Amino acid sequence: MARLTGFLVMLVVASSLGVVASQHQARKLYTAVEREQQRSRQLEVEWGQLQLEQSTWAAHARIEKLAREKLAMRPPLPGQIIAIEERP
Amino acid sequence: MTKAKKGVTFNHNPLLRSELPAWRPRFVLLCLLGGSLALVGRAAYLQGVNDQFLQAKGESRYARVLEVPATRGKITDRQGDVVAVSSPVKSIWVIPEDARLNPGQVRQLAGLLEMPVQEVNQKLSVDKDFVFLKRQVSPELADRIAALKLPGIHDQREYRRFYPGGDVMAHVVGFTGVDDKGQEGIELAFEAALAGKPGSRRVVKDRRGNVVEDVQSIRLPQDGREVALAIDNKIQYLAHAALKQAMIDHKAKAGGVVVIDAKSGEILALANAPTYNPNNRVKLTGDQLRNRALTDTYEPGSTMKPFTAALALEKGKVTANTIINCAPGRMTIGSATISDAHPHGALSVTQVIQKSSNIGAAKMALSFPPETMWKMFDDLGFGSPLKLGFPGEVGGRLRPAKNWRPIEQATMSYGHGMSVNLMQMANAYQVFARDGDIVPLSLSRVDTPPVHGTRVFSPQTAREVRQMLETVVQPGGTAQQANVPGYRVGGKTGTSMKLVGGHYANRYVASFVGIAPISDPRLIVAVMIDEPSNGKRYGGEVAAPVFAQVTGGALRTLGVAPDAPLKPLQVARGAAAPVREAM
Numbered sequence: 001m002a003r004l005t006g007f008l009v010m011l012v013v014a015s016s017l018g019v020v021a022s023q024h025q026a027r028k029l030y031t032a033v034e035r036e037q038q039r040s041r042q043l044e045v046e047w048g049q050l051q052l053e054q055s056t057w058a059a060h061a062r063i064e065k066l067a068r069e070k071l072a073m074r075p076p077l078p079g080q081i082i083a084i085e086e087r088p
Numbered sequence: 089m090t091k092a093k094k095g096v097t098f099n100h101n102p103l104l105r106s107e108l109p110a111w112r113p114r115f116v117l118l119c120l121l122g123g124s125l126a127l128v129g130r131a132a133y134l135q136g137v138n139d140q141f142l143q144a145k146g147e148s149r150y151a152r153v154l155e156v157p158a159t160r161g162k163i164t165d166r167q168g169d170v171v172a173v174s175s176p177v178k179s180i181w182v183i184p185e186d187a188r189l190n191p192g193q194v195r196q197l198a199g200l201l202e203m204p205v206q207e208v209n210q211k212l213s214v215d216k217d218f219v220f221l222k223r224q225v226s227p228e229l230a231d232r233i234a235a236l237k238l239p240g241i242h243d244q245r246e247y248r249r250f251y252p253g254g255d256v257m258a259h260v261v262g263f264t265g266v267d268d269k270g271q272e273g274i275e276l277a278f279e280a281a282l283a284g285k286p287g288s289r290r291v292v293k294d295r296r297g298n299v300v301e302d303v304q305s306i307r308l309p310q311d312g313r314e315v316a317l318a319i320d321n322k323i324q325y326l327a328h329a330a331l332k333q334a335m336i337d338h339k340a341k342a343g344g345v346v347v348i349d350a351k352s353g354e355i356l357a358l359a360n361a362p363t364y365n366p367n368n369r370v371k372l373t374g375d376q377l378r379n380r381a382l383t384d385t386y387e388p389g390s391t392m393k394p395f396t397a398a399l400a401l402e403k404g405k406v407t408a409n410t411i412i413n414c415a416p417g418r419m420t421i422g423s424a425t426i427s428d429a430h431p432h433g434a435l436s437v438t439q440v441i442q443k444s445s446n447i448g449a450a451k452m453a454l455s456f457p458p459e460t461m462w463k464m465f466d467d468l469g470f471g472s473p474l475k476l477g478f479p480g481e482v483g484g485r486l487r488p489a490k491n492w493r494p495i496e497q498a499t500m501s502y503g504h505g506m507s508v509n510l511m512q513m514a515n516a517y518q519v520f521a522r523d524g525d526i527v528p529l530s531l532s533r534v535d536t537p538p539v540h541g542t543r544v545f546s547p548q549t550a551r552e553v554r555q556m557l558e559t560v561v562q563p564g565g566t567a568q569q570a571n572v573p574g575y576r577v578g579g580k581t582g583t584s585m586k587l588v589g590g591h592y593a594n595r596y597v598a599s600f601v602g603i604a605p606i607s608d609p610r611l612i613v614a615v616m617i618d619e620p621s622n623g624k625r626y627g628g629e630v631a632a633p634v635f636a637q638v639t640g641g642a643l644r645t646l647g648v649a650p651d652a653p654l655k656p657l658q659v660a661r662g663a664a665a666p667v668r669e670a671m
Contacts, residue, residue, distance in 0.1 A: 027300035034299045048162070051170040055252030058169075060325035081574070083650060 151303060152293050158284025160247060160268055161312030163261055163275075165321040166354075166533045171257050172275065174247040174268065178230030179223040186240030187212050193238055200233055201225070223266055224248045249275075251366040253321070256328045259379040260319055260358050260531075262479075263366040272377065274317065274531065277477045284312040316533040318354035323347055326641040327359040331615075334634045335361045338620035344381040345634065346514040347642055348612040350521035350603065352537035353529050355476075356611075356642065358382075358511075383480040385507035386597045386616065389584030390566075390627070392503030393449045394520065394553050397437055399464050400452040402549045408556065409436050414447040421495045426450060429583075441556040442565045444581060446502045453501030454494060461497060462489035467544045468516040469526065470508055476531055484508040503582060510599075514614035517601050520554050520578075521609035523547040554578060558606050561632075570602055570632035572640040574650035577604035579613075579635060581627030586619070595619050600631035604639045607651040613639050 056062075067073040134142055163172035180201065189197070189212065198208040201222050211219050223246070230243045249264045251257065262273020269283065270276035287309030292301035327345040335343055340361075347357035364376040378384060400406045417431025428446050432439075440448030453461060465471060471486025485507040492500075499505040511529070518526045518541070527541035545553075557578030561570040566581045579602020585592040599616040603609045615631040615638070624630050 027294070030300055030302065031298050044159075045176055048159075048170075048173045049175055051162075052173050052175065052250050052252055055170045059252060059254070059256075060322060061254075061256065061329075064325075064329070083574075 150292050150294075151290055153288055153290050153306065154299075156287040156289060156309040157245070157247075158286045158309040158311045160249070160264070160284055161282040162314045163278075163282070164314060164316050165319050165324070166316060166356075167321065168316070169321050171253045171317070171319075171321070172249055172251050172261050174249050176227060177224045177246055177248040178227055178243040179246050180221040180225060180230065180233060180241065180243050182212065182219050182221050182242070183217060183240045184212050184214050184219055185217070187238065188240070189238060193236070196236065197221075197233065197238065197241070200229060200236075253324075254367060255363040255365050256325050256359075257319070258363050258366045259360045259381075260317065260324070261366065263369065272479065273379065274315065276479045277531070278315050281315055282312040285310040318349070318352075318356060318530055318533050319358065320356045320642075320645065322645050323638075323642045324357040324359065326645070327357040327638050328363075330634045330637040330641075331359050331361050334615075334617055334630065337622065338617060338624060338630050339622040340617045340630075341619035341621075342375075342378075342380055342384075343617045344384075344510045344615075345638060346381050346510050346612075346614045347638060348514050348518070348529065348614075350518060350609045350612050352534045353518070353527040353541075354534050354537075355511075355529055355531055357638075379478065379480065380616075380618075381510040381614075382474075382476070382478050383482055383509070385482055385484045385509050386599075386618070387506065387584040387587070388503040388508050388513055389582035389597070389599065390444045390446075390449075390502055391513060391580045391582035391599055391601045392506075393441055393444065393501065394557060394580050395464060395468065395516065396449045396453050396461075396501040397441055397556065398519070398545050398549050398553045399461065400437070400455065401552055402545050403456060403460070405455045406437050406452060408438050408552050411436055412440060412445075412448045412451050414440070414445045414451075417447065419447050419450060419498075421450070421454075421498050422493065424495045426495075426498060438556045438559055441553075441580065442559040442562075444560075444566050449501040450498035453497055458489040458492040458497050461500065462486070462492075464544065465500075465506075467526075467542065468519065469512055470506065470516065474511060474515060474529060476511070476529060478531070482509060484512060504584065510614050510616045513599070513601050513616075514612050517603060517612045517614070519544045520550050520557060521603040521612050522550070524550040554603070554606055554609070557603065561602075565628075566626070567600060567602075567628040567632040567635075569628060570600060570635045572604060572636050572643070574652055575604050575640070575643055575648075576606035576652045577602055577636075577639060578606050579603060579632075581632060583625060583627045595621075596625040598625055598627040598630035600627050600635045602635050602639065604643060605648060605651040610646065610648050611639060611642055613642070 160174045162170055164170055194208055194212070195205055198205040201208070203222065208221065211221055221241070233241065234243060247268050249268065251261060251263070253261065260273055262275040263271055264275050265271045270279040275282065287305065287307040289305045290303040291299045292303060294300045327347055331343050331345045334340065343361045345357065345359045346355065348354070349356050358381055360378065360380045362376050364372055401408070406412075411434050413434045414428065414432045415434065417428040419426050426446055430443075432443055432445050432447075435443060435445055435448055437448070437452070439445075440452075465486055471483055473481045473483040475481070496505050515526065515529055522541065524545040524547050525541035525543045527538045557580060558576060559565055560567050560580055561577055562568070567579060570577060570579055579600055582599040582601070584597050586595040586597060587593070588595065597616060597618050598620055599614070601612070601614040604611050604613070613635050615634045617630045617634070620630045
């Protein structure tokens with residue numbers, strides 16, 4: 001009887017230690033999840049900023065200005081356009 | 089031993105021998121018992137009956153309710169290019185009572201915030217608990233200010249809206265206020281979809297402030313939806329640039345361009361002038377803010393004539409070749425006289441449109457009862473707002489048919505005595521571009537275009553009027569400058585005097601509404617220039633070139649195959665040589 005009690009007490013102690021350990025583990029993992037979620041939000045913000053930057057660089061007004069001034073481009077005159085028809 | 093010296097041991101202490109009254113120990117015992125009972129009772133009360141109080145106190149040591157911010161949805165054009173996006177910024181605020189700063193610190197702070205020292209001092213001396221020093225500064229700047237570790241200075245995370253399209257898209261997209269709520273344009277019209285709902289959740293935090301456990305989500309955050317507009321960035325830019333140039337060339341007061349996809353009813357471009365930069369609205373005036381294509385009405389003038397002709401064709405009153413006598417260029421109805429800008433002789437119905445004869449249109453109009461004409465105008469969407477959901481949209485003026493006098497019916501046939509906005513005009517021209525029916529216009533992208541709309545005219549009538557519209561841009565027509573090389577286009581010019589204080593003043597509105605390509609219309613382009621004052625004032629001289637420029641560019645952008653033989657065009661037939669577009 002005494003031996004059984006001792007055994008059960010040991011089991012109880014072991015399982016309570018297990019609870020503490022797993023609780024700690026769970027919290028650590030949760031912190032990690034939290035950190036990753038934070039990172040994902042930050043990346044999303046950065047994605048928005050990059051899209052913004054891209055739109056700004058690719059603004060048609062800017063492209064046209066660069067094409068005309070820096071690259072000396074112009075729309076083709078009607079005579080310079082060659083239309084290509086696919087053979088039916 | 090001391091005990092021995094005293095000669096008295098504990099047991100022989102005389103005090104013990106003295107007789108105590110019996111009630112005294114009982115009284116002490118009772119007191120002790122009562123005290124412990126009280127403690128047990130209190131403990132039971134706190135643990136069992138009123139347990140929330142202590143639990144709440146305990147929880148407040150480690151549990152926190154966190155706000156989970158939701159971001160406002162992006163607005164993109166039809167290709168998915170961003171035209172409005174929210175990005176986090178910080179607002180610097182201060183508790184004036186806590187902010188005891190020396191002049192050096194104030195100068196440093198003012199320098200970082202790019203504000204005059206005086207203004208900072210004034211804000212610091214306000215008798216309030218909470219004052220914004222500056223809103224919406226960049227996160228980097230906020231970090232530098234936080235690094236100064238000034239007492240009483242705090243920052244708060246907020247979102248700011250950025251508009252990479254700038255003035256090109258300003259009127260369509262609109263803008264949000266400092267609290268990230270829509271105030272104009274799409275931002276206001278689609279507020280419900282765009283706005284996010286912040287959520288909150290209860291968490292357990294450890295000593296270091298890390299979240300260690302998620303207790304419950306009180307409210308899930310809902311990010312705003314992304315809204316894809318029907319607007320095509322490139323066509324919008326073409327319209328904006330062409331309009332801007334026309335404004336300068338003709339010293340005009342205002343103007344608008346609308347481009348509609350005739351197949352789906354999508355609004356591909358909506359440009360207004362004057363415009364503004366939504367990213368910097370410091371010197372914004374109401375004049376710049378107006379989305380004229382939707383909120384301002386004008387008398388459409390001759391751009392109305394094709395509808396009159398269509399109705400006459402539809403009702404079998406005329407055919408395209410019926411001759412109408414328009415000589416001598418004047419006509420008296422009741423006490424009023426109407427006239428043509430240039431007198432004509434006898435014209436066919438086609439020529440009435442081509443040469444834009446008021447007399448011809450009036451004669452056709454007077455052949456049917458007012459109700460028939462009113463019904464057509466109503467079917468075309470005149471007289472009531474289009475209900476695009478845009479703020480400030482107006483419907484124009486169309487009086488009930490029973491009050492029409494014959495002179496009014498005659499003038500309405502060529503677009504006077506009624507008013508419309510530019511969008512309504514473009515909307516109505518769908519009947520010619522779409523074989524007689526009208527589909528509802530859409531500001532947002534339409535993925536499954538409606539096949540059938542509301543029928544106004546028969547396909548036969550629509551096609552005949554389309555032929556007439558093409559003659560307008562051909563030799564002998566009023567808008568030869570509307571020609572687009574490579575494509576067959578058609579349209580109608582309009583030049584109307586403006587009503588100022590109830591009288592027609594010597595100010596004009598020049599407009600052109602056209603469709604292209606004629607063989608299978610894809611686009612409807614409406615152009616309106618308000619008060620051109622550099623000599624030219626006719627729709628054919630002022631608005632038609634803008635139409636040509638926008639339409640040509642838009643058709644190429646959309647990849648619509650040319651349907652007209654280009655005179656100097658070289659056509660290479662046969663197996664296509666590998667010609668690649670230069671990048």
